[in-house]
Amino acid sequence: MARSPRALTLAAGVLMLALVPVAAELLDQPFYVDLFRRIMIFAIAALSLDLILGYGGMVSFGHAAYLGIGAYAVGVLTHHGIANGYLQWSLAILGSALVALAIGAVSIRTSGVYFIMITLAFTQMLYYLGISIEEYGGDDGMRLAVRSQFPGLLDLRNATAFYYLVLGILLLFLLLGQRLVDARFGMVIRAARSNEPRARAIGFSPYRYKLTAFVISGAMCGLAGALLVNQTEYLTPEFMHWTRSGEIMFMVILGGIGTLMGPVLGAAVFLLLEDVLSAWTVHWQIILGPFLVLVVLFAKKGLIGLVPDEAAPGG
Amino acid sequence: MGEPLLEVRGLTKSFGGLIATDRMDLDVTEGETHAVIGPNGAGKTTLLSQLSGDLRPDAGLIRFVGEDITHLGAPARSMRGLARSFQITSIFKDFTALDNVALAVQAHAGSSFRFWRPARRERALREPALEVLRTVGLAERSELMAANLAHGEQRQLEIAMALATRPRMLLLDEPVAGMGLDESQRMIRFLQSLKGRQTILLVEHDMDAVFALADRISVMVYGRIIASGRPEEVRVNPEVRQAYLGEDTLL
Structure with missing residues (x-):
C-alpha cells in the first residue's frame, strides 16, 4: 500500500524524536533531551486541544487550566509527602476531567465568543485561586521536592527514561486521538461542528458527545500538566496564565487545526523558535509574532497542510 | 381511514x-x-x-x-x-456525499458512543447509505465532497439524508x-x-x-x-x- 507523504512525515518525526537522547549523548548536549521533552509535553497539550478545537469546533481559550490542575495534583500531593506517581497522575487525570466536565457543561450550551469567554473566565478563576493559596507558594509557586515516584517501573530522575515515557504517552495519545475522531463518536462531533442544526435534524443530540470530547480533552491535558511539573520541578500558577492558553492554541493553529499531527509539529516549531530566538534577543516575540501571522495568512491549513495527505476527506 | x-x-x-x-x-x-x-x-x-x-x-x-x-x-x-429538509440547503459540506448519508444512517443505528472502530469502514453504515444515494440518483457522486455537488444535487442529497433515517x-x-x-x-x-x-x-x-x-x-x-x-x-x-x-x- 502506498503511503501518503504525511504518513511518511509522521514516521520520520517519530524516528527523529526517538533518536534525540542518542544524539544528545553523542554530541554531549544533554540539554536537548530536556528541550525535546518539553516540546513533547506541550505537543500533548496541543493535541488534546485540537481534539475539541479542530474536530469539535470548540474554541477553548482556557486549556491551560488543565495543565495547571495536573501540575497542582502532583505538586500538592508531593508537598504533603505523597510522591506516589500512580496516585498523583490518576488524580491529575481525574481532577482535570471533573473540572472539564463542570466547565464544559456550562460552556457547551453557548457558542462563538461566549464559549471563548466562559472557558477563559473559568481558567482565570483557577489562576487566581492558585495565586491566592499561600500554602502552595501563592504567586511565587514552589519547588517540587521530588519527581513523581514509580517504584519498580521507572525513575523520572533518569532524564532518558523520563523522555521515553513522554514520547510513549504522546504516541499513545496520537493513536487514541486518531481512532477517536474516525470512530462513530468522532464523526458525530465533526458533523456537529460542520452543521449543528443538520446533525440535530438527522437525530443526533450533539451536546453529550461534545461534552464527552471536552472531558477527554481536559483529562489528556491534565496528564500533560503532571508531566510538565515533573519537567520543570517547579509548581507555579503561571502554568494556568491565559497567555499559556494562547500559546497552546497558537501551536494548534501553526501546525494545522484538525489534524492531530499538526499540533505536535506546531509545538515543536513554536518552542524551537522560542529557544533559538530568545538566545538571540530578548525581544524574540517581535519575530515570532509576524511569523505566526504569515503562516496563518499563507498556509491556511497550518504547516502540516504543506505536506499532502491523499486519504483524508471530511472534516 | x-x-x-x-x-x-x-x-x-x-x-x-x-x-x-x-x-x-x-x-x-x-x-x-x-x-x-x-x-x-x-x-x-x-x-x-x-x-x-x-x-x-x-x-x-x-x-x-x-x-x-x-x-x-x-x-x-x-x-x-420525522425527517425534514431545509429551505436553504443544509448538508455537511466538508464531508463526502456518502459520509453525509452514512451519518444519517448512523444516528439511527445504535449508540454512537463508540470510540475505536473507524465509522467509514462500517459496512452496516456505508451500504444502506449507498443504497439511498442510488435511489436518489447520486450513487456516482458518492465520493465527492458535498460542497462540490451542484445545487440540485445538494438538494437531492438532503432528501437522501432524510430518507436514510427511515x-x-x-x-x-x-x-x-x-x-x-x-x-x-x-x-x-x-x-x-x-x-x-x-x-x-x-x-x-x-x-x-x-x-x-x-x-x-x-x-x-x-x-x-x-x-x-x-x-x-x-x-x-x-x-x-x-x-x-x-x-x-x-x-
Whole structure:
C-alpha cells in the first residue's frame, strides 16, 4: 500500500524524536533531551486541544487550566509527602476531567465568543485561586521536592527514561486521538461542528458527545500538566496564565487545526523558535509574532497542510 | 381511514407583534402527500420548524403517531420518524456525499458512543447509505465532497439524508427552490416515485410542483389555514383566489 507523504512525515518525526537522547549523548548536549521533552509535553497539550478545537469546533481559550490542575495534583500531593506517581497522575487525570466536565457543561450550551469567554473566565478563576493559596507558594509557586515516584517501573530522575515515557504517552495519545475522531463518536462531533442544526435534524443530540470530547480533552491535558511539573520541578500558577492558553492554541493553529499531527509539529516549531530566538534577543516575540501571522495568512491549513495527505476527506 | 399520522391543534407562535402561526389546525394522513401553500410571509417555514422541533410553539399541540411531541427537541423527533429538509440547503459540506448519508444512517443505528472502530469502514453504515444515494440518483457522486455537488444535487442529497433515517413522515421545505427547470422536473419525478410509500408534508412555492405532487392542499395565509382539500377544490375556492390576487395567477 502506498503511503501518503504525511504518513511518511509522521514516521520520520517519530524516528527523529526517538533518536534525540542518542544524539544528545553523542554530541554531549544533554540539554536537548530536556528541550525535546518539553516540546513533547506541550505537543500533548496541543493535541488534546485540537481534539475539541479542530474536530469539535470548540474554541477553548482556557486549556491551560488543565495543565495547571495536573501540575497542582502532583505538586500538592508531593508537598504533603505523597510522591506516589500512580496516585498523583490518576488524580491529575481525574481532577482535570471533573473540572472539564463542570466547565464544559456550562460552556457547551453557548457558542462563538461566549464559549471563548466562559472557558477563559473559568481558567482565570483557577489562576487566581492558585495565586491566592499561600500554602502552595501563592504567586511565587514552589519547588517540587521530588519527581513523581514509580517504584519498580521507572525513575523520572533518569532524564532518558523520563523522555521515553513522554514520547510513549504522546504516541499513545496520537493513536487514541486518531481512532477517536474516525470512530462513530468522532464523526458525530465533526458533523456537529460542520452543521449543528443538520446533525440535530438527522437525530443526533450533539451536546453529550461534545461534552464527552471536552472531558477527554481536559483529562489528556491534565496528564500533560503532571508531566510538565515533573519537567520543570517547579509548581507555579503561571502554568494556568491565559497567555499559556494562547500559546497552546497558537501551536494548534501553526501546525494545522484538525489534524492531530499538526499540533505536535506546531509545538515543536513554536518552542524551537522560542529557544533559538530568545538566545538571540530578548525581544524574540517581535519575530515570532509576524511569523505566526504569515503562516496563518499563507498556509491556511497550518504547516502540516504543506505536506499532502491523499486519504483524508471530511472534516 | 384511521387516526391521522400527524395532528396539529391550536398551534400558535408569535415573534414580537407578528403572529406567524395563529391557532392552527392541520391533519396529515398516513400515505398522503400534503402540500401547504401560501403567499410569502404566510408562516410556512415557521410551521415546518415547529413540526420538526427546531422552534418551540407558544401554544398548541402536535401529535405524531398518537404521541404528544409538542415539547420534544429535533433529535427526539427524528428518532420517532420525522425527517425534514431545509429551505436553504443544509448538508455537511466538508464531508463526502456518502459520509453525509452514512451519518444519517448512523444516528439511527445504535449508540454512537463508540470510540475505536473507524465509522467509514462500517459496512452496516456505508451500504444502506449507498443504497439511498442510488435511489436518489447520486450513487456516482458518492465520493465527492458535498460542497462540490451542484445545487440540485445538494438538494437531492438532503432528501437522501432524510430518507436514510427511515422516516414515517418527510417534512420538505421547498424542495425545488432555486432549481433549474430540468433539475426541478427530476426532483418532482423522484418525489412522485415516493408517493404512496412515504407520507410527505410539503411546503412549496412552485405551483407546478404542488399540483404534480399533492393529494391534498392546505392554503395558509397570515398563520392560518384558510382552505384545505383536494387540489381541484382548492383551485376554485374563492377565498384562496382572493388571497392570491395580485401575487400571481398560477392558481
